[in-house]
Amino acid sequence: MLHSSCGFMGAINKSSTILLVSIFILLLIIPTSVSSMTTEQTPTNYTAQYSLLDQTLTVFIQPSLYIYYSNQSHAIPQDSNYTNFITPQAVQPIADTILEVTKDLPHPEEQFADAVLSLVHQIPYNITGAKFPVETLVDNQGDCGALSLLAASIMKAGGLDVVLIKYTGSNFAHMNVGVNLPGKPVYTSLFFSSTSMEYDNKTYWTAEATPEINWRVGDQSPSLANAITEIIPIEESEQESPGQISCSLSSLEPSNISLDVSSGPMEANRSLMISGSTEPAMPNNTVTLYFDCGNAIDYVKTATDENGTYAYLWNFTSDGTYYIRASFSGNATFAGADSKPVAVFIGPPSLLQFQTQSYNYFFGVPIGDVAIRPYIGVKDYLNTPIESNMSFSYIFSVLSTGHASPDVQVKNVTIPGSQYTIRDRSRTLQVVQVPPKTVTIPENVPQGLQPLALPEDFNQTINSQFCFILQKQPEGNYTFNAQGLDSYDLNVLKENSSSTAFFNATDGIAESTWYKVTTTSSQNDIIADLQNVDGATVQSMSAPQNRQIVMLVANNVDCAVVLKDFQVNSGAIPVDPTPETVHQLPAPPKSLVPFALAVVIIAAVLIVTGVIIDVQKSRRRSKA
16 A cells, blocks of 8 residues: 655745745645535446646546446556556546647647646545546545556556656655656746656656645655655556546537347357447447456447447357446547446256166266256346335346357167067056157267266256246345246245245246336235236236245246346436536635735735844844
8 A cells, every 4th residue: 555655845944935935835725625426326427527727627437437447456466566557548538638738838748747647636635545547536536556547547648658656665655657758847846856767768757646736747745855766667558448438628418328138140159139329329439348247347349330329249158147238438529328237147058968768968078066067057146135115127038048059969860669568467468669769869979078977857956947036034125036946946936835926927928028027015915017018917916025926937048038127116206317426626716816915915924024033133143
């Protein structure tokens, strides 16, 4: 953990310098408002405003980008890992906007770097540890490490050659940025001489990112003069970001992006089609699809066509729960946007089984139960708490996912019919006819695989019965679950009619069709209505409040269940998601004249006092 050691300059002995420093400090304490953060649950965007060379820079950050970086590893086993937090592509629009403002200034590289520092200095200091730049912008706080990583990322995105500088002392550690410029800085702050360090035959000027004062490139706190320094190069920084923030010196128009999930082509192996569009239609723009499986967040990029629509064939290899979201990073006219998240519950794949007279078998690698684990399926897909006396609703669809091509080439063989005789209890001979039978047998055995016998009840242990379950908890509230049950689980539920209300809705549910379920719990009972997209009731279910209600919706082998628009109605009027403001400019003071007048009066008093003291000292010396 790096802790900032930057303090203002130590005591200066000369009285004239004290007066100048006093005036300088007074000028630094113009009143400012405290940054505020709202707590909207589902913001459409995070927004922040910063002062940029007498203009206002507005930044928009999609929640998906923040969630992605928040879920990345923040471990720093060694100093070189700080490079992992440098993400220039994610903040490229900020750099481009600042470059547009500074490109025609007398010293564009230095003034670009100073503008970046000025922006970063507006973020409040707080000990946070290393964070990705997007996190620092949204959280609106950071320590020397987090703020330096943000500044370095923007500067690198703007084309500057930068490094990180780590300082260590007997009781502190600190970090700032080193900036390579064409020449010595010309805009350093009053009372500071430019400080630089040599690395790889290049000169890097110090750039302090913490907001203690308005540091400029070349400034360095005197408290760091004797610290041990280490240069951390950042050439190996992130080469690609899943998305970008959007920003502008003027207002950006809002945009929207949709996401839909459907079955893929029949010839595709274990896949689903993800599609959608931007509104307004924006052709040839990058769309990022995020896949959150709980353990990690992956992403892929696709693009809109000339009509602003996109489509991506998602091939997956594992069953389980995936949360999918589409994101558009925005452009010069429109702010970025996220789609609503969609939950996809992937069922187990089918298993090609062969038969003998006494058991079933398949071909696999002999590694015990691990070989059949992928074909058992997931038991628990979703668990969401629901308060009592509430209603909630959701929309779902059952989709075919196709099945993976088998590793074993097979052929069908017809076993001819036959007959045999038996003697019944009366000792009479009976002729039993065995009809012809067509069976599937392996044509070849792939290298590395061998026939493996399956448990006798294997097919009964597959978690293939997908159910939505509302279960009452001991404390009185409920949990809404999505589960894959096996045949044994299902039989237990059916037998426990005193505690479970079981409904088989599979006959009324067609694949690739959307259905809505609305569930209401009261003090006496639970009511669930299954409706089609036209609002017609497919099935109504009710049960006493002390029972759990189970709705079987699909056999999910080679299938997926998609859930979206999950909403809990607490009785309050629904509010559409809105942007969440994470940083805003302070309200300008009504007038600076009184403050400026006070500064002048105080400065005059200090000067007069200093003169009187000097005169008195001169008189004492004369008398002496």
